[in-house]
Amino acid sequence: MNFLGRNRKSANSAKERLKLVLIHDRTDLPPGMMEDLRDELIEVISRHINVDRDRVRIQVNQDGREQQLVAEIPLKAATRSRSR
Amino acid sequence: MTGRKKSSNNSSEAAGNGKVITITSGKGGVGKTTATANLGAALAAEGYKVCCIDGDIGLRNLDVVLGLENRIVYDVVDVIEGRCKLRQAMIRDKRLPELYLIPAAQTRDKSAISPSDMVRLADELRGEVDYIVIDSPAGIERGFRNAIAPADEIVIITNPEVSAVRDADRIIGLIEAEQKGPAKLVINRLNAKMVQRGDMLAPEDVLELLAIELIGLVPEDEHVIVSSNSGSPIVLNEKSRAGQAFRNIAKRLAGQTVPFMDMAADDGLLNRLGKFMGRGG
Numbered sequence: 001m002n003f004l005g006r007n008r009k010s011a012n013s014a015k016e017r018l019k020l021v022l023i024h025d026r027t028d029l030p031p032g033m034m035e036d037l038r039d040e041l042i043e044v045i046s047r048h049i050n051v052d053r054d055r056v057r058i059q060v061n062q063d064g065r066e067q068q069l070v071a072e073i074p075l076k077a078a079t080r081s082r083s084r
Numbered sequence: 085m086t087g088r089k090k091s092s093n094n095s096s097e098a099a100g101n102g103k104v105i106t107i108t109s110g111k112g113g114v115g116k117t118t119a120t121a122n123l124g125a126a127l128a129a130e131g132y133k134v135c136c137i138d139g140d141i142g143l144r145n146l147d148v149v150l151g152l153e154n155r156i157v158y159d160v161v162d163v164i165e166g167r168c169k170l171r172q173a174m175i176r177d178k179r180l181p182e183l184y185l186i187p188a189a190q191t192r193d194k195s196a197i198s199p200s201d202m203v204r205l206a207d208e209l210r211g212e213v214d215y216i217v218i219d220s221p222a223g224i225e226r227g228f229r230n231a232i233a234p235a236d237e238i239v240i241i242t243n244p245e246v247s248a249v250r251d252a253d254r255i256i257g258l259i260e261a262e263q264k265g266p267a268k269l270v271i272n273r274l275n276a277k278m279v280q281r282g283d284m285l286a287p288e289d290v291l292e293l294l295a296i297e298l299i300g301l302v303p304e305d306e307h308v309i310v311s312s313n314s315g316s317p318i319v320l321n322e323k324s325r326a327g328q329a330f331r332n333i334a335k336r337l338a339g340q341t342v343p344f345m346d347m348a349a350d351d352g353l354l355n356r357l358g359k360f361m362g363r364g365g
Contacts, residue, residue, distance in 0.1 A: 009282035014246050015289045021246075022253050022293060064295040065256070 023060045027067050034058060041071065050076040100211030104218065105337060106139075106235035110251030112222030114243045115272040118308055118318075119330070120219035121149045123239075125317035126334030128183035132214040135174060137205075138188035139231040140221035141196055147187045151315020152177060161189035164201045170208055179320065184213070194226040199233035206234030215337075224258060232259065237337070238267040239299060244274055244285040253294055268299040270333060275304045276347045287347075300333035301344055302326050 024031060038058045045051050052074040061068045107120045117140075124136040137160060138146035147153040158173040163186065177183040189196060202218075209216045220231030232238060238259055242252040252269070259265045271287050278284035287301055305326035311318040318327040319334070325345070332342045 011279070011282050011285050011289065014285050015293065018246055018249055018285075018293050021250055025250065025254060026257060062293075062295075065260070 019062065023062060023067060026065075027060060029060065034060075041073075045073060050078065052076050102206075102210035102213050102216055103236050104206050104210070104216045104234045105237045105239060106218040106220055106231050107239050107241060108220035108228060108231060108255060109222065109241045109248070110224065110255040111242075111248045114241050114248050115302070115308075116222070116241050117145050117149050117219050118312065119239070119241050119270060119272065119302075119333075120146060120217050122317050122319045122327070122330035123334050123337065124185075124215070124217045125150075125177075125180055125183055126319040126331045127215050127217070127338065128177070128180040129319060129331075130334060130338060131182070132338065133182040133184075133212070134215045134217060135184040135186060135209055135213045137186045137216065137218045139202075139218050139227060141188045141227060142190065142193045143221065144188040144190045146219050147175075147185060148315060149312050150177065150183075150185055150317065152185050152187075153315070156187050159187045159189040160205070161192050161196045164197055164205060170205075170212070174212075179316070182213075194221065194230065197230050199229050202230045203234045224254065228255075228258075232262065232264055235264055238264055239270055239333075239337075240267045240296070241270045241272050242290065242294075243272055244279070244287070244290055246285075249285065249290055249293060256294060256296055266296060268297050269294060270300040270302060271298070272302045273304045274301055274347060280348070298344075299336050300329060301347060302329040302333075303345075303347060 020031075038056060041058065042051055042053055042056055046053075055074045057072040059070055061070050105123070107116050107123070109116050120136055124134045128134045136146060136150070138144055140146075141161065144159075147156060152175050155175045158168040160173065162168045163170055163173045173186050174184040175187065177185065206216055206218075216234075218231045218235070221227035240252050240255055242248045256265070256267055259267050269291070271290055274287065275284055279286050287298065291298055303325045305318075305324055307318055307321055307324035308326050311321060311324070318324050319330050321327045329345055332345065335342045
C-alpha cells in the first residue's frame with residue numbers, strides 16, 4: 001500500500017530502528033545475547049566442520065508476525081586428506 | 085446487527101447480539117479516548133444503539149470528551165458491585181438518541197474490577213445495545229486485561245512514532261497470546277506533510293512493521309482538540325477530516341466497505357486556493 005508519495009529522511013531511521021527493536025521485543029532476545037548465541041553456534045559446528053569464523057552472520061528476520069533465526073555460516077575449504 | 089434480542093442474563097450464549105469492541109493502545113496519549121467517543125458516536129449516528137464504557141478506573145475521561153460529565157450519578161464499579169441497576173448507570177447522550185455512556189469510577193482503582201466482572205457486564209449489555217465500545221486504559225496491566233476480556237473485536241490505536249508503534253506491537257503480541265486476535269489497527273494523528281517530507285513513518289511502514297490489518301487512518305486535525313474543549317464528538321462536525329476518518333472506521337466496523345481517504349488532500353484549503361490562484365493568472 002502506498003498512501004502518499006514521499007522521499008525519506010528521519011522516517012527511514014525510525015523504521016530501521018523499530019525493525020530491530022521489535023524483533024528483540026518479540027523474541028525476548030536482548031541484542032547482547034545474539035553474540036553469545038553466535039559464539040556457541042560456531043563452537044558446536046566447528047566440532048564437525050571447519051567454519052570461517054569471521055564471516056559467520058546470525059540475525060533474526062521478520063516475516064509478517066513471525067520471526068526467523070537466519071544463520072549464514074561459510075565453511076573453509078577442507079585441507080587435504082581427511083584421515084579415517 | 086440491528087435486530088436485537090432481549091437479554092436472558094447468565095451465559096454469553098444466552099446473551100443478546102450486541103458486539104463488544106475494545107479500543108486499546110499500550111501507550112498513553114495516542115487517542116484511545118477520542119477514538120472510543122467518536123466511534124461510539126459515529127455508530128450511534130448510523131442508527132445503532134451503542135454503549136461506551138470508560139475502562140480507565142481512577143482516571144475517568146470519556147465523560148468529558150463526550151460532554152456528559154455533569155450527568156454522572158452511578159459508575160461502572162457501582163454496577164458491578166450491585167449498588168445500582170445497569171440502566172441507571174447508562175447516561176443517555178441527548179444529541180444522539182441511541183448513545184449511552186457508563187462512566188469509570190474516579191475514586192477507585194483498576195483492582196475494583198476483574199476480567200470476569202467485565203465479561204458479565206458486557207454480556208448483560210449485549211442484550212440492551214448493538215455495540216459496546218470499551219475504552220481501555222494505557223498499559224498492559226489489570227485495566228487492559230479487564231478491557232479486552234469481553235472483546236469480540238479489538239482495535240489498536242497507534243501514532244506514526246517509534247514509541248507508539250513499539251507499544252502497539254507489544255499489545256498485539258499480548259492479544260495474540262490471549263487468543264483474542266487478530267486485532268485491527270488505526271493509525272491516528274497522521275501528518276501528511278511530514279510523511280511527504282520523509283519525517284514521519286508512512287502508513288505502509290507501520291503496517292509492514294506491525295503486520296496486522298488496517299481499519300483506519302486518521303489525519304492530525306485541530307478540530308479534535310476544539311471538539312474535546314466543548315465536549316462534542318468530532319464525528320458530528322461535517323467539516324473535520326478526522327471526523328470523516330472516524331465515521332469511515334465506524335462504517336468498516338459495522339461491516340461496510342469504505343475506501344481509505346486521500347491523506348494527501350490534507351493541505352486542504354490552502355492547496356486548493358493556491359491551485360485556483362495559479363490557474364487564474
